[in-house]
Amino acid sequence: MSERLMDVELKLSLDIYYDDSQKVKLPREVSEAIERFRDIRPDDDFNSFIVETAMLGGISPTAHVIKDFACKTIGGFNTLVCSLVNGYEIDDSPVTKEG
DSSP: OOHHHHHHHHHHHHHHHTOSOOOEEEEHHHHHHHHHHHHHOOSTTHHHHHHHHHHHOOSSHHHHHHHHHHHHBTTHHHHHHHHHHHOEEEEOSOOOBOO
């Protein structure tokens, strides 16, 4: 499957499954990590890049913050994806991790 086709499928699935238009709350460190990546990668495939980072991680501390939130936080991946579609607010309460 081509990378472009995967991007289109991701966009369609994001639109279908996360269309409640409610902003979600993200921990400050996660929102700051997203914004750091947005500053260096402001192109059309930004959402795909963040989702890929959430699944695969990377070598930078910023990538680790996103992957850890997506993989180790209860509902983290869905919250991350929803934040890319609907936006987010900063939540300063402690993060609940899976046991």
